[in-house]
Amino acid sequence: xxxxxxxxxxxxxxxxxxxxxxxxxxxxxxxxxxxxxxxxxxxxxxxxxxxxxxxxxxxxxxxxxxxxxxxxxxxxxxxxxxxxxxxxxxxxxxxxxxxxxxxxxxxxxxxxxxxxxxxxxxxxxxxxxxxxxxxxxxxxxxxxxxxxxxxxxxxxxxxxxxxxxxxxxxxxxxxxxxxxxxxxxxxxxxxxxxxxxxxxxxxxxxxxxxxxxxxxxxxxxxxxxxxxxxxxxxxxxxxxxxxxxxxxxxxxxxxxxxxxxxxxxxxxxxxxxxxxxxxxxxxxxxxxxxxxxxxxxxxxxxxxxxxxxxxxxxxxxxxxxxxxxxxxxxxxxxxxxxxxxxxxxxxxxxxxxxxxxxxxxxxxxxxxxxxxxxxxxxxxxxxxxxxxxxxxxxxxxxxxxxxxxxxxxxxxxxxxxxxxxxxxxxxxxxxxxxxxxxx
Amino acid sequence: xxxxxxxxxxxxxxxxxxxxxxxxxxxxxxxxxxxxxxxxxxxxxxxxxxxxxxxxxxxxxxxxxxxxxxxxxxxxxxxxxxxxxxxxxxxxxxxxxxxxxxxxxxxxxxxxxxxxxxxxxxxxxxxxxxxxxxxxxxxxxxxxxxxxxxxxxxxxxxxxxxxxxxxxxxxxxxxxxxxx
Numbered sequence: 001x002x003x004x005x006x007x008x009x010x011x012x013x014x015x016x017x018x019x020x021x022x023x024x025x026x027x028x029x030x031x032x033x034x035x036x037x038x039x040x041x042x043x044x045x046x047x048x049x050x051x052x053x054x055x056x057x058x059x060x061x062x063x064x065x066x067x068x069x070x071x072x073x074x075x076x077x078x079x080x081x082x083x084x085x086x087x088x089x090x091x092x093x094x095x096x097x098x099x100x101x102x103x104x105x106x107x108x109x110x111x112x113x114x115x116x117x118x119x120x121x122x123x124x125x126x127x128x129x130x131x132x133x134x135x136x137x138x139x140x141x142x143x144x145x146x147x148x149x150x151x152x153x154x155x156x157x158x159x160x161x162x163x164x165x166x167x168x169x170x171x172x173x174x175x176x177x178x179x180x181x182x183x184x185x186x187x188x189x190x191x192x193x194x195x196x197x198x199x200x201x202x203x204x205x206x207x208x209x210x211x212x213x214x215x216x217x218x219x220x221x222x223x224x225x226x227x228x229x230x231x232x233x234x235x236x237x238x239x240x241x242x243x244x245x246x247x248x249x250x251x252x253x254x255x256x257x258x259x260x261x262x263x264x265x266x267x268x269x270x271x272x273x274x275x276x277x278x279x280x281x282x283x284x285x286x287x288x289x290x291x292x293x294x295x296x297x298x299x300x301x302x303x304x305x306x307x308x309x310x311x312x313x314x315x316x317x318x319x320x321x322x323x324x325x326x327x328x329x330x331x332x333x334x335x336x337x338x339x340x341x342x343x344x345x346x347x348x349x350x351x352x353x354x355x356x357x358x359x360x361x362x363x364x365x366x367x368x369x370x371x372x373x374x375x376x377x378x379x380x381x382x383x384x385x386x387x388x389x390x391x392x393x394x395x396x397x398x399x400x401x402x403x404x405x406x407x408x409x410x411x412x413x414x415x416x417x418x419x420x421x422x423x424x425x426x427x428x429x430x431x432x433x434x435x436x437x438x439x
Numbered sequence: 440x441x442x443x444x445x446x447x448x449x450x451x452x453x454x455x456x457x458x459x460x461x462x463x464x465x466x467x468x469x470x471x472x473x474x475x476x477x478x479x480x481x482x483x484x485x486x487x488x489x490x491x492x493x494x495x496x497x498x499x500x501x502x503x504x505x506x507x508x509x510x511x512x513x514x515x516x517x518x519x520x521x522x523x524x525x526x527x528x529x530x531x532x533x534x535x536x537x538x539x540x541x542x543x544x545x546x547x548x549x550x551x552x553x554x555x556x557x558x559x560x561x562x563x564x565x566x567x568x569x570x571x572x573x574x575x576x577x578x579x580x581x582x583x584x585x586x587x588x589x590x591x592x593x594x595x596x597x598x599x600x601x602x603x604x605x606x607x608x609x610x611x612x613x614x615x616x617x618x619x
Binding site for chain 1: 448449452464478483485495496505512517520525528529531546549550552
């Protein structure tokens with residue numbers, strides 16, 4: 001037997017430590033194990049000694065400080081880089097990102113993804129372009145600078161943003177692929193639960209848009225659990241609000257109201273006003289549809305400054321639409337008609353065919369309750385050409401044609417309006433008035 | 440969360456890392472992370488926090504949770520290789536061709552003493568492996584396990600044995616199920 005294999009010789013602390021970390025040669029490992037088999041109390045004690053982490057904390061902090069300096073420069077430069085980039089044509093933007101390393105930064109990528117999220121509601125096409133550019137930047141990030149697993153996290157976030165933009169455009173097949181890609185990248189990421197929650201939240205919206213509610217709710221339960229673990233009330237609020245939105249699509253307005261109200265209570269009112277507006281908007285809508293007009297009006301009054309604070313045109317258009325619906329429900333037909341007609345014109349100008357159709361049905365509701373069949377007929381005649389010019393499901397068009405026929409024969413009823421309206425909402429729940437879930 | 444300017448970010452991070460240090464040290468100690476490897480774990484978690492600062496709403500909870508998770512991953516990775524090293528070393532020791540009888544007897548005696556502290560299942564399995572030199576398939580047949588599950592069972596028993604030899608890295612402060 002090798003002298004070193006003698007069982008009564010203590011391994012050095014260095015050998016013990018290296019063995020524990022799996023960094024000892026096979027021969028040395030054999031010596032250590034042979035010794036440990038003798039039940040050596042000294043070595044067990046040595047292995048169990050209280051470690052000192054002072055040096056580890058110090059050295060780690062030095063590296064964080066060093067990275068902080070360069071990140072500060074990067075952060076300062078990023079807004080201007082974004083402006084410069086977005087001032088170019090689409091093709092030129094791609095060239096600049098590919099050719100100029102100053103555009104290949106973490107912060108610029110984050111800004112592009114945030115911008116995509118902000119544009120998602122106003123201009124889905126723009127949101128799509130921004131997220132695609134974000135993916136391109138993420139793909140070019142240097143793992144040696146940012147760390148490979150962190151780059152994979154951000155890359156995954158970019159794919160989630162793209163998937164969400166595709167969902168908003170109802171391109172579900174492409175969205176499915178994007179979410180799949182994000183999931184694969186997250187497996188090679190840092191394991192950050194917040195990134196996972198971000199993916200689950202958007203995937204839940206995607207599943208909900210396809211009426212796959214139980215799958216969506218399971219994902220939202222996981223998001224809520226991550227939020228609790230990470231002590232993140234905002235994330236918890238988002239999960240509740242998304243659930244509220246999906247419950248609305250699933251024809252359970254009472255539950256939707258409960259979840260939306262609970263979600264709003266958890267949100268930080270300063271950090272994400274857009275999300276807050278979206279939540280208030282849906283809550284007001286469901287209160288209105290449940291006949292709780294006074295509550296809806298009160299809520300709308302409270303939320304009005306928020307709409308103006310967010311300030312994008314689509315939010316304000318939808319605010320007026322909601323006001324029109326409430327006015328109609330309260331029998332204030334003149335005000336309702338004026339509001340809805342104004343909104344309708346804006347939707348037509350923006351080529352939002354589905355929304356125009358839904359709004360037209362709200363206007364039809366106002367006309368029928370006043371017995372104004374001539375206006376109803378004209379409205380119905382105008383709806384079909386708008387629809388024909390868009391990429392609309394044949395079934396939806398058929399439903400509108402039924403409505404038009406009934407209008408011609410002066411046999412439109414409130415029931416028919418609700419039926420057609422419900423049908424349209426279901427056939428494209430993702431992109432209608434109700435699609436203002438948090439992003 | 441609003442984006443912080445550089446001096447604000449630096450100060451906030453500094454305060455956070457100072458205030459969370461006692462808790463982080465406790466996590467590292469509970470998980471028995473060797474100081475040489477603690478730096479990697481800390482640095483990785485802290486750099487990720489730095490890059491994602493604007494997206495993380497409760498940085499201290501996030502940091503503690505992330506370091507805990509990294510510690511679990513650390514041992515999950517290490518434990519496998521440590522158990523493998525113990526297993527290989529024992530097989531090597533038993534295979535030394537011309538060892539004197541007395542040394543062989545001592546080794547067998549020491550090994551049996553350690554094995555006697557394991558569960559009956561692990562004791563029987565490891566006796567077949569070390570005492571009779573059975574391979575995994577033979578052990579599975581002898582003990583009535585499916586071939587597909589014998590590797591998992593063996594690994595658990597090796598972990599239990601390793602824990603008897605070197606009580607490091609097998610504590611589970613957050614309730615993760617123990618091997619063996």
